[in-house]
Amino acid sequence: MEEMKVYTHEEMLDRVVGTKDTPARKKYDTDINNFLIGEAIKRAREAKNLTQEQLGELMGVKRAQISKIESGKSISFSTIVRAFKAMGVKTASLELGPLGKVGLW
DSSP states (O other): OOOOOOOOHHHHHHHHTOOTTSHHHHHHHHHHHHHHHHHHHHHHHHHTTOOHHHHHHHHTSOHHHHHHHHTTSSOOHHHHHHHHHHTTOOOOEEEOGGGOEEEOO
């Protein structure tokens, strides 16, 4: 019986999407990160019991823009900051592994 090769997550990404620093892999990594940020904004909004329309009012944008943000399609650093600040998040930090944490605002 032939043994099945087991691949790590990184090996599968290399084979299916492309190796690190290739345009396809960079786009994939960016898309995944944007999705995760959008998901974090959505979860924070839901935890505050806000609708997309209500968050939009707090940010000065329409509900459709909130939908785009939460789906990861309209993400910029300033948008992330505006969304979290509108929901009353006072501070945030970025974990940089061995370099420590950096305060974002």
